[in-house]
Amino acid sequence: MAAQFGRRLRKGAMNTTVAAVAVAALAASQGPGLVTDDSGRQPATGTQPSPDAPAGDSATGNSPYYTDLPPLDSPTPSPSATADPITGDAAAGIPATVLDAYKEAADELRASKPGCNLPWELLAAIGKVESGQARGGNVDANGTTITAILGPQLNGNGFANISDTDNGRYDGDSAYDRAVGPMQFIPSTWAWAGRDGNDDGLKDPNNIYDAALAAGHYLCRFGWDLSTDSDLNSAILSYNNSTDYLNTVLSWLEYYRKGTHEVPDGTGQLPSDRSDEPAGSSPSPKPPSKKPGTQSPKPPSGGGSTSPTPPPSTPPSTPPSTPPGTPQTPTDTVDHLEDAGTAQLTAMAGDTFDERISARAETEAGKGVAKVRIRFSIVGDTDTTFTGGEKVATMVTGTAGVALAPALQAGEKTGDFTVRASVVGRAIPGIGYTATVTARAADSLARTGDEALTCVAGGEFANQVQVKATYKGAAADGVAATATLIKSADDPTANDKGPYFKDADGTAVRTLTGLETDADGLLTLPKLYADDTAGTYLLRITTTGGAVLTVELTVTAAPSPSPTASTSADASPSPSPSA
Incomplete structure (x- = not known):
């Protein structure tokens, strides 16, 4: 800078x-x-x-x-x-x-x-x-x-x-x-x-x-x-x-x-004609004239020399009425806004919302008003935006008085937020729409290989476990997962014996949290080791969204050491009995 x-x-x-x-x-x-x-x-x-x-x-x-x-x-x-x-x-x-x-x-x-x-x-x-x-x-x-x-x-x-x-x-x-x-x-x-x-x-x-x-x-x-x-x-x-x-x-x-x-600044060629004035007339828009008892706008502290002052402490309660003789615009006839049938607004993080927000501008009698600008604003602690990355979009109502907001693009922050619809140019109550972003989810898990997962007691498994997560048939990326070596199919608590993972310090652990699928929906678990207890064990992987996969692991007993045959013998004969 x-x-x-x-x-x-x-x-x-x-x-x-x-x-x-x-x-x-x-x-x-x-x-x-x-x-x-x-x-x-x-x-x-x-x-x-x-x-x-x-x-x-x-x-x-x-x-x-x-x-x-x-x-x-x-x-x-x-x-x-x-x-x-x-x-x-x-x-x-x-x-x-x-x-x-x-x-x-x-x-x-x-x-x-x-x-x-x-x-x-x-x-x-x-x-x-x-x-x-x-x-x-x-x-x-x-x-x-x-x-x-x-x-x-x-x-x-x-x-x-x-x-x-x-x-x-x-x-x-x-x-x-x-x-x-x-x-x-x-x-x-x-x-x-x-x-x-x-x-x-x-x-x-x-x-x-x-x-x-x-x-x-x-x-x-x-x-x-x-x-x-x-x-x-x-x-x-x-x-x-x-x-x-x-x-x-x-x-x-x-x-x-x-x-x-x-x-140089200040020496540029000035235009001479403006669209609302006859050719050759004064090209410069005039600042608003001062009213008795008012001051000219002043710049805010630290800003330029032309920014007006902040609003007065007692703003007018309602916009001024339309000057006499001025024809009413469509916006002037709007009495209120109505939801135009927006369904539930829910999407997973990173996805586009299937449903789009619609609002209807109506007269007091409930008739739709066309050619009215409706501003849709995203408010709340969310990184969701409209298509194009903006937080605000202004749309114009059609012949039925309905304005359709651009599609919402969910961010990574989960939870609820609000989209506010209001009429541009009118101080009438707006309406709010609640939208929800849920965590990335998977509805199916499957191993990417079919080789048997076996290990000798006290050794390490030759193959790492890799799975693929999908949602509605498509790869589910960024989905949170947990892997646990459980006691049995009916008891999902962590086992206290059998295969285990190692943490950064080399300590045996039998539950891994904070796992996440990659851009292709793949998740590769760390290497597995076996203690000295032989048997059949279960590894259970679960994801956000309810996908579950149970993998069988086999630990075989270590072979017993073979006995060594004696190669020495007593070759001395027993003394013969006396005659």
Whole structure:
């Protein structure tokens, strides 16, 4: 971290000169899935989903974005060492600290989620469209924005309708949520997607290192592979659900892939057009105006200079009512949530739950409501996640008002935990689902060989006992097992004579615990020895799940020593009797 922090300080100090960064040009001139105009560029008309369109799993709440498109000409690939790098295409320049944050986030995702194939250029493209690269790199040496970057109120007037979820902690607005920071996360999404990208112990949406890492994990959830067109498009649309947004991001992605270079912080090219404003109007979202008797948001202790203060001590008891004249969205009509028929949620450690959680959004009259965002959150002491490794998933209800959560992937921690379902944007009671992770189990045990297990008294058995555990016919890996040399088939207590194992000190033991099958379901027991008592003995192996196998062991008596014949004899004859 020290080297990394030093690198950031050096980059932040580059006020007059920068180092050029060359990126290999790609053969393709257009991004996947693009809709192009007659000039070969992607249109960005600023069309947004209608106010009642679901924001889905949108990171930004479908907030406005910058619609500027990259130049038609490719960027200058690599300025020479003697040339002023700023003379390269201005649009291709990315502020040093911002560029560093994108690359560090991509490096972390390459290690933690290699199957995602996240390019740093995608983070740069989204950062360009969302905030103009943190307003041209207007960040301090730690990567925190110097002035707040806030979207408009998501009050249903042209945008999604999302009532306040953070009591103004991040966006300074206790009425509605607003998109926050250089990657424009809404507070309700940041609550679960936020990351600490600069290792300062904080998760700050106003910090480019934190926001870039959070954006990377957000784009890589659900097991998406961003090297494929379909998953790439799905990931971008999940960030902001607009086809125009998709095309704009893809345009910048391809542009950055062809070449880019660093520029000093604060000197990046600012966008000029935004999707919710006429072309050429002011591009900067305005922070919320101060109300009488209130203070402007202040950064938390140790954080950047733009993070708002924590919530006030007396938050409003209920979200404000919809402004007069504002049409109700589907979310506004939801009265309560109901379980939509979720069956028992049980899975063994390491397995995928067969049953999926479903919740139904209903009106007061019990009618299902479509196009409502339902957030499913895993709570409790568990390492179980949804498919893709996330603890939170937001799904949209269908025509019947039902939202189906992603499949649960059990971790290794056993026991109960809860999945909580709630309506995004409404302060109505949620519902909880209890799920259980049981220990890995086997329902069958069998020896892998059929050779007789015999030994002479006082000796050692030539063959070790190996068994295979299965569950429903498949190899049962990681299953706990116990092996005991028992007294008889009817008495499972440990024997006090006959065969035995040895512990680390060479002491005879007749019970082994803490055994576990390997990845193939195999378990090989340590070598067996025999004392001087001949006979037939039993070895019993049991596993979690109830699988039992009893193995017969035979100890034969040691042969008696053969007597040695005398080879000496008295050859002297007896004296003859006298005549």
